[in-house]
Amino acid sequence: MAVAGAEIDMAGAGTLDRSVASNAATALIAALGISKRFGSTQANDKVDLIIQPGEIHALLGENGAGKSTLVKILYGALQADSGALVWEGTPVAIANPAAARALGIGMVFQHFSLFEALTVAENIALAMPGKLDLAGLSKTIAEVSQVYGLPLVPTARVADLSVGERQRIEIVRALLQEPKLLIMDEPTSVLTPQEADQLFLTLERLKSEGKSILYISHRLDEVKRLCDAATIMRHGKVVGHVDPRAETAASLARLMVGADIHVVKGRAARDAGAVRFALRQLTLPKNGPFSVALDHIDLEVRAGEVVCIAGVAGNGQTELFDAISGERVAASAGAVLIDAQPVGRHGPNDRRRRGAAFVAEERLGHGAVPVRVLSDNVLLTRHASDAGLTGGGWLSFLRKGAANAVVDRVTQAYDVRKGKRDPEARSLSGGNLQKFVVGREIDRAPGVLVVNQPTWGVDAGAAALIRQALVDLAATGSAVLVISQDLDEIFEIADRIAVIHHGALSPAYPAATMTLEKVGLLMGGAHPEKLDTEGQG
Amino acid sequence: MRLVLEKRQEASDLMAYASPLIAVAITFAFSAIVFAAMGKPVGASLFTYFIEPLTDLNSLQELAVKATPLVLIAVGLSLCYISNNWNIGAEGQYVMGAVFGSGVALAAQGTMSGPHVLAAMLAAGILGGMLWGALPALLKVRFGASEILTSLMLVYVAEKVLDYLVRGPWRDPKGYNFPQSVAFDTTVPVLFESGRLHLGSVIALGVVIAAFVLVGRTLKGFELQVVGQAPRAARFAGFSPARATLFVFAVSGGLAGLAGIIEVAGPIGQLQPSISPGYGFTAIIVAFLGRLNPIGCLIAGLLLALTYIGGENAQIVLKLPLDLTKVIQGFLLFAVLACDSLILYRPRLIAGGSHGGTAHGAH
Numbered sequence: 001m002a003v004a005g006a007e008i009d010m011a012g013a014g015t016l017d018r019s020v021a022s023n024a025a026t027a028l029i030a031a032l033g034i035s036k037r038f039g040s041t042q043a044n045d046k047v048d049l050i051i052q053p054g055e056i057h058a059l060l061g062e063n064g065a066g067k068s069t070l071v072k073i074l075y076g077a078l079q080a081d082s083g084a085l086v087w088e089g090t091p092v093a094i095a096n097p098a099a100a101r102a103l104g105i106g107m108v109f110q111h112f113s114l115f116e117a118l119t120v121a122e123n124i125a126l127a128m129p130g131k132l133d134l135a136g137l138s139k140t141i142a143e144v145s146q147v148y149g150l151p152l153v154p155t156a157r158v159a160d161l162s163v164g165e166r167q168r169i170e171i172v173r174a175l176l177q178e179p180k181l182l183i184m185d186e187p188t189s190v191l192t193p194q195e196a197d198q199l200f201l202t203l204e205r206l207k208s209e210g211k212s213i214l215y216i217s218h219r220l221d222e223v224k225r226l227c228d229a230a231t232i233m234r235h236g237k238v239v240g241h242v243d244p245r246a247e248t249a250a251s252l253a254r255l256m257v258g259a260d261i262h263v264v265k266g267r268a269a270r271d272a273g274a275v276r277f278a279l280r281q282l283t284l285p286k287n288g289p290f291s292v293a294l295d296h297i298d299l300e301v302r303a304g305e306v307v308c309i310a311g312v313a314g315n316g317q318t319e320l321f322d323a324i325s326g327e328r329v330a331a332s333a334g335a336v337l338i339d340a341q342p343v344g345r346h347g348p349n350d351r352r353r354r355g356a357a358f359v360a361e362e363r364l365g366h367g368a369v370p371v372r373v374l375s376d377n378v379l380l381t382r383h384a385s386d387a388g389l390t391g392g393g394w395l396s397f398l399r400k401g402a403a404n405a406v407v408d409r410v411t412q413a414y415d416v417r418k419g420k421r422d423p424e425a426r427s428l429s430g431g432n433l434q435k436f437v438v439g440r441e442i443d444r445a446p447g448v449l450v451v452n453q454p455t456w457g458v459d460a461g462a463a464a465l466i467r468q469a470l471v472d473l474a475a476t477g478s479a480v481l482v483i484s485q486d487l488d489e490i491f492e493i494a495d496r497i498a499v500i501h502h503g504a505l506s507p508a509y510p511a512a513t514m515t516l517e518k519v520g521l522l523m524g525g526a527h528p529e530k531l532d533t534e535g536q537g
Numbered sequence: 538m539r540l541v542l543e544k545r546q547e548a549s550d551l552m553a554y555a556s557p558l559i560a561v562a563i564t565f566a567f568s569a570i571v572f573a574a575m576g577k578p579v580g581a582s583l584f585t586y587f588i589e590p591l592t593d594l595n596s597l598q599e600l601a602v603k604a605t606p607l608v609l610i611a612v613g614l615s616l617c618y619i620s621n622n623w624n625i626g627a628e629g630q631y632v633m634g635a636v637f638g639s640g641v642a643l644a645a646q647g648t649m650s651g652p653h654v655l656a657a658m659l660a661a662g663i664l665g666g667m668l669w670g671a672l673p674a675l676l677k678v679r680f681g682a683s684e685i686l687t688s689l690m691l692v693y694v695a696e697k698v699l700d701y702l703v704r705g706p707w708r709d710p711k712g713y714n715f716p717q718s719v720a721f722d723t724t725v726p727v728l729f730e731s732g733r734l735h736l737g738s739v740i741a742l743g744v745v746i747a748a749f750v751l752v753g754r755t756l757k758g759f760e761l762q763v764v765g766q767a768p769r770a771a772r773f774a775g776f777s778p779a780r781a782t783l784f785v786f787a788v789s790g791g792l793a794g795l796a797g798i799i800e801v802a803g804p805i806g807q808l809q810p811s812i813s814p815g816y817g818f819t820a821i822i823v824a825f826l827g828r829l830n831p832i833g834c835l836i837a838g839l840l841l842a843l844t845y846i847g848g849e850n851a852q853i854v855l856k857l858p859l860d861l862t863k864v865i866q867g868f869l870l871f872a873v874l875a876c877d878s879l880i881l882y883r884p885r886l887i888a889g890g891s892h893g894g895t896a897h898g899a900h
Contacts, residue, residue, distance in 0.1 A: 303625065349774075366769045369763055369766050381774060383756055395757070397756075
């Protein structure tokens with residue numbers, strides 16, 4: 001494998017340039033000195049990326065490090081302000097994704113672009129140039145999926161498929177264009193560990209055929225295991241070209257973050273107190289063609305405890321959150337209990353008045369109104385539970401000063417960076433807005449906090465702060481329930497872990513007894529009881 | 538060279554105010570072109586249309602009289618539109634308000650009069666409009682029917698009801714068979730001896746102020762805005778979109794009904810087949826021109842009233858067709874909606890090139 005030039009380089013630009021020059025000649029693609037600016041943000045600053053033929057090359061970096069921008073430039077979705085792209089030794093301009101595909105660059109996006117109501121073959125046909133030949137295409141799909149170990153039924157409807165299967169469609173779709181370079185954006189973030197293993201086999205197979213893969217990830221173990229070379233970015237700059245197999249996960253993380261990563265403190269074993277939040281046989285039918293029914297869910301969260309619910313996206317997490325927050329009411333009052341009070345038939349505000357607080361997964365449009373200022377967004381979730389935010393009387397006049405005071409408190413306590421005192425929610429970066437929406441709820445000192453995806457799309461610094469805040473809240477005697485797809489996060493903060501699969505929830509096991517493998521099996525639908533006996537065996 | 542629209546980071550405050558002014562200016566320019574194309578002197582036509590009505594006290598009163606129903610209806614409609622409820626049927630709610638209020642007036646005719654009868658008429662007018670407005674709201678909430686279609690279709694039903702009543706049971710027996718009711722004993726009082734300015738204009742001003750406070754200062758107003766801006770976040774906040782729909786249709790229907798009875802018991806004085814030159818539809822333009830803000834509706838209502846009076850003026854003085862008023866009003870709405878894109882987007886000239894995806898960026 002061609003990894004000769006991928007030496008560890010932290011000394012500075014001088015040596016970097018030399019290694020770049022020697023490698024660029026043989027490269028499949030070389031992006032040299034790429035810069036791209038958005039307004040006041042320098043998203044890419046003289047970035048070099050060189051991918052050799054037959055190489056799995058990792059692009060590592062935190063959220064916001066500039067990975068997506070660089071990849072969009074490679075794929076023609078963005079144009080660099082300056083810098084050059086060299087494809088197989090020839091300088092090229094990639095004006096749009098069609099031009100990229102024509103060169104031989106395929107891409108599998110993190111967020112799939114599939115029509116749920118169409119079949120696998122129909123979805124792929126939409127992306128193919130030329131005349132539509134569904135029968136012929138179905139045959140090709142079957143062949144390609146066979147060869148690369150990506151089992152797919154061409155006539156299956158996408159809506160019925162798991163996330164892993166959907167990803168296979170995207171991969172097959174990219175492979176049908178016979179790319180020399182396949183770009184994969186965070187491919188394992190939606191997969192169970194077992195599904196990820198399957199994906200790695202496919203990638204190895206592609207590599208053995210001489211295809212190159214640009215593998216974007218922040219999961220260091222995967223990168224170490226799979227990749228031949230790695231380019232690490234931080235704040236829009238390349239901070240190192242390394243051989244990941246020669247590094248440790250910790251040394252890679254240090255390069256990525258620029259400092260030792262914060263470890264959550266205070267997660268000593270606590271004595272769990274009384275049950276503060278409980279679900280009893282919570283069952284909800286589907287409320288749309290692509291929604292998941294909730295199936296007799298039982299759960300207890302005690303005072304002082306962080307319980308995490310793991311699961312692959314689309315297994316009922318959204319539905320569960322809506323049922324807990326009261327956006328959808330349950331059939332019986334006793335299905336949801338807050339401090340032993342039945343609230344199953346009550347809406348969100350009645351639940352908040354009883355001491356519960358909720359943080360929705362989608363920051364913009366669910367947890368916050370994008371076009372409204374932060375003080376209005378304080379009002380959004382706290383108008384019913386905080387007496388001071390509105391004046392007396394049936395007209396409920398708004399008290400702007402009280403809402404602004406909350407904004408200031410949250411800004412101070414959670415280090416929310418913003419341009420002015422009270423900006424529109426949408427003008428904040430993802431991490432800062434997430435700190436705000438989490439801080440907004442914790443500021444109430446809720447007895448029960450339920451968070452869906454607390455650190456989704458958030459930079460490591462903000463994520464660490466948010467996780468610490470959740471653990472600290474539990475330490476004060478609150479019950480904290482976290483729904484997350486990030487297993488690292490779950491193992492970092494959970495006292496107990498449950499897994500949701502197809503709308504059914506496994507028992508919550510003490511985190512100390514859980515392993516990545518066990519969680520993975522549950523995520524994939526293994527039966528909890530069977531697992532128990534295996535675990536004891 | 539080509540023109541691109543770039544998305545702004547935040548909505549432009551400057552453009553929020555400048556955009557209606559730009560729209561009005563464009564409309565003036567457009568009107569000038571139309572006058573020229575019709576072979577009329579441009580300067581004199583513009584003067585007759587837009588300036589002359591402002592030059593004497595009587596026509597200023599007339600302006601307020603015309604603006605009154607427009608403002609009342611538009612304030613209600615703006616509550617609908619900020620909460621993403623598309624009430625297009627204010628004309629029908631206006632008619633049903635007139636019908637209900639007239640029912641009270643005719644029942645009291647010859648036996649009772651005085652302020653309490655007037656109050657009962659206004660209340661009945663509000664009730665009539667509310668009920669007519671509640672129909673599309675209930676259909677939307679219960680069955681998911683498009684309120685745009687149902688509210689619009691109910692306009693024609695209301696007009697038929699009115700037509701039936703003035704030609705049938707409510708026709709004045711001594712009216713030489715004209716399709717109209719008797720002239721009401723109880724009418725909305727005028728404010729000055731000379732001119733037609735009446736109490737309704739004062740009521741409209743009160744409604745503007747009340748709506749301004751409601752929208753900007755109360756939880757209910759906040760709720761309506763959030764329901765319109767982010768429905769999912771509204772449910773998360775415990776605000777029910779269905780409740781908001783019923784509320785805004787009831788309020789806007791009630792205000793349109795109030796406008797209807799004020800018009801019939803005021804400037805018109807009796808029920809007749811034609812009681813509106815399309816106030817209910819013109820008020821849609823008023824609401825948008827006024828930025829869906831009650832104070833803005835007041836200003837925009839006066840401007841649209843000007844086009845009505847100017848149109849009548851131009852018909853008399855310049856022999857221009859009255860339909861031109863509708864053309865100009867329609868163009869104004871078009872210009873307002875077009876200029877609104879400047880609030881969220883920044884126009885920029887880019888030299889040459891054919892790069893794709895210029896306006897996209899990482900957020």
